[in-house]
Every structure is written in C-alpha cells, then in structure tokens.
Amino acid sequence: MELSLAHPVIKAFMCGSLSGTCSTLLFQPLDVVKTRLQTLQGGVQPGSGRVGMVTVLRSVVRTERMLGLWRGVSPSFARTIPGVGIYFSTFYSLKQHFCQDSSPGALQAVLLGAGARTVAGVFMLPVTVIKTRFECGRYRYRSVVGALRSVCRSEGPAALFSGLMATLLRDVPFSGIYVLFYSQTKASLPTEISESSCAPLANFGCGVLAGVLASLITQPADVVKTHVQVNPQLRTVEAVRYIYVEHGLQGFFRGAVPRSLRRTLVAAMAWTVYEQMMNRLGLKS
Template identity: 75%
Template sequence: MQETKDSQPKSPSDLGKVHPALKAFVCGSLSGTCSTLLFQPLDLVKTRLQTLQNMHPGSPKVGMLSVFITVVRTERLFGLWKGVSPSFVRCVPGVGIYFSTFYTLKQRFLQERPPSAGEAVLLGAGARCVAGIAMLPVTVIKTRFESGRYNYISVLGALRSVCETEGPRALYSGLMATLLRDAPFSGIYVMFYSQAKKALPHEVSSSGLAPAVNFGCGVVAGILASLATQPADVVKTHMQVSPALYRRTGDAIRFVYAEHGVGGFFRGAVPRSLRRTLMAAMAWTVYEQLMERMGLNS
C-alpha cells in the first residue's frame, strides 16, 4: 500500500517552518545552559554579600574576594556552585520562555522591522515579566540555596518543604521586587543592545566579527542595566531569604536603608553586574547565532 503525500515524514526544513517560537525557545534554553553553568559562582557570592552582614549587625564589611575565599575554604571549590541545580531549573526553561516570548511579540507587533528605543524597552520588559512570573517559585528556592541558611537537599524537596511549612504563598515572596528588577533590566538591556547594534555599519554586523560585536554590545548594555536595577535586586534577596521578616516590599526597603543607608541598596553590585552582564551578553550572542543557523531572524 502506497503512502499518501500527507503521511510522508516532513523534512527538517519543513518542521523548522512550522514552529519558529519553539525554535526560539530551544535556542534560548541552550544559551541559558551555557551561561548559567559558567557564572553561577558570581550569583552565589552576590547573594552571600547581600545577606551575610545582616546576620551579624555591626560586623566589619566583607568584600567579594573575602566571601569567595570563605566559601572555598568552608564548602570547597564546588561550594561556589551551590544552588546550580535550581539555577538550571530556573534559567534553562526561563531563558527559553523569555526568548520565545520576545520572538513572538517581535514578530506579532513589529513584523520584521527593527524596534525603536521605546519598543525595545516594552519588548524586553514584557518578555521578562512572562518568564519571571512563570519561574518565580524556582527563583525563591535558588536564592535560599545560595544564601547558605537552608539545608535543602533537592529542588523538589525544597518546594515541598516551603509549601508544607510556609504555605504556597511563600513561593511568590518578592514578586513585586523581582518584577521591578527584571522588567526594567530586560527593557533597558534590549534598548541599549538593539540601539548599539543599529548604530554599527552593516558590513561589521554581518561579517565574521558578528559574534564578538554582539558580545561587546551586550556587555555595555548589561553594565548599564545592572546598575539601574541593583536596588531592586537587594530588596528581592531579603524578601525571599526571610519572607517572615519582610511581608511587603516597603518593609525590606526600610530595613536596608535603616541598617546600611543608600549604599546598602548597592551591596553585591560588582558580582551581580559581572554575572548579569556576561550572562546576558553570552545568552544573546549564542541565541542570535543559533537563530541565524536555523534560518530565523532574531
């Protein structure tokens, strides 16, 4: 019996044309895997810096290098990757959700034309809100893993423990602070990134130097976006590590200011800026190269 035309298997190129958003999800997830594994130690050091001194009021300041050395001495080298499992659970699908949402919004509203500065802000912020809300429970667990205050064994065990002891609502602690951090970060990042690329000559952006150019644009955009959203990151960390102490965003803001002044809102800025900048630059570079290889316009 002959196979009908419809029953014949589709070629890879046919399948590629059917689900472009799924391709964007896969490209984003792959880029998130690489960047998460490389830069997890910086995220752990940032979290420890933001929470360590609150355990001992009045103690001398602790720097990034001191925290790094302490973790290696007390928890060995692999202690720097504590929290990497929830980071993978969060970042791999989270980055995929972000890029597939970004791609879908861009194709739906811009129809292949480059975004203006304002449109880039809305695209980045909108995509990040979707990904941030979807992955917030894992973000809470990840922050607690990194803080060193909780003895969770696994991501699923931690989720179950929080639901049983604190209620499901605790998994959404710091939601407002997270959105106030992530949405502006992505909006500012995409705006500077897209405008920097647009300002480059076409000969440069389309040459073999494209990956390096994309990475350079990403670094500049990441530094600016990280500094602008650092205060929200500090508030978010406090709320997720100690949700019983900070029921509302305003409680955490008042505590940080009362204990450490304005400078307290920029604690952990160096490791976070390094991580977010390099992670975002790498994610976008890998994403755009993969999308180009799949024949899609990122």
C-alpha cells in the same frame, strides 16, 4: 497553519534554553557571591567593591570548598532552562507580532524586553525563590523538588511567590533597558562589522555595555528581592526600610559588582548564542 506558526517559537525556546544553560554553568559562582554579600552570611562583613567580593569568595571556598561556589546550580538550571526559553520565545513572538520584519525602535525595544521578562519572571518565580535560598546558605535543602515541598508544607504556597513585586521591579526594567541599549548599539555598528565573521564578538561587546548599564540601574531592587525571598516574613516595603536603617543608602548597592559581572556576562552570552543559533536555523532573531 498552527504548526507553521508554532515551529519558529519552539526553535526560539530551544535556542534560548541552550544559551541560558551555558551562561548559568559558567557564571553561577558570581551569583553565589552576590547573594552572600547581600545577606551577610557566615559573619562576613564585606567592604565595598572588589574587597567584599574577594572576602566572601575566600569564605565560601574555605568553609564549603570549591563546589560551594556552585551552590544553587540545580535550581539555577531548573529556572534557566525553561525560563530563558520562555523569555526568548515570548520575545520572538511579540517581535513577530508587533514589529514584523522591521527593527524595533527605542520604545518598542523597551516594551518587547519588559513584556517577555514579565511573562518569564512570573512563571518561574517559585524556582527563583528556591534558588535564592540555596545560594544564601541558610537553608539545607537537598533538591529542588524537596525544597518546593518543604516550603509549601511549612510556609504555604504563597511563600513561593515572595518577592514578586521586587522581582518584577528588578527584572522588567532590566530587560527593557538591556534590550533598548543592546538593540540600539548593535544597530549603530558599521555594516562591515555586523556582516563579518567578527559579528558575534561585536554583538557580545554591545551586550556587555547594555548589561552594565541595566544592572546598575536595577541593583537596589535586586537587594530588596534577595532579602524578601530569604526572609519571607518581610514585605517589600519592610525590606526597603530594614536595608536603609541597617546599612544606609549604600546597602541598596551591596553585591553590585558580582551581580553586574554575572548579569552582564550571562545576558551578553545568552543573546550572542541565541542570535547565532537562530541565524543558523534560518530565523531572524
């Protein structure tokens, strides 16, 4: 009995891990640009919107070549492969337990997404801290394992959980809002579309819409999280004060364009691939 219960969860973990791997490899450059915009690296003074993105993009390519756009991809993989797997397997388990065979309602969708993200976010936070430091360009770590050892030795293990509150304030609402909009927009699709060969493309479109809304709502928490993890001596409240004093309210939306693009595309692709793989394995996602 235990094996039969665990088996679908393991499949959900594998499907989630594969979907996260594909999306991370494709969209890592957007995460690098977002982190550089938020931490003002290399003397770049980004403007707003597209101009800021282009300026930082050129700066990274000029100083670090094209491979610089994939800085931090190793910790991204170290976080994404198990992290997305944990998220989707937790989501699947919670959905089977609380919703059984019925589709989740609006409130249930929010709670399912938020619960799954809380578990995955806390578990993978140390790797998230290392990933942020890789991307910002201030730290010259050679490997994920070496970075973990360096932080523990020089700053103490607690530094690996810096930005926990800001991370949860960003990721938990994002996931809850995303699942809410995604599930509701997908449920509103006409039957002839949801059951046709165009269903994956339609689901991807629903994911894009949900991702844009969720990203914009949670952008301020992402900026705070980045500052706390790059400067571990800052606490969440201090980071909020610093951003406001230095940059004003607009500072909380620095890097919103690349983050919205990346989070939207990553989430939409991950959910589309996950659901298609689960359907092929005969499991209801």
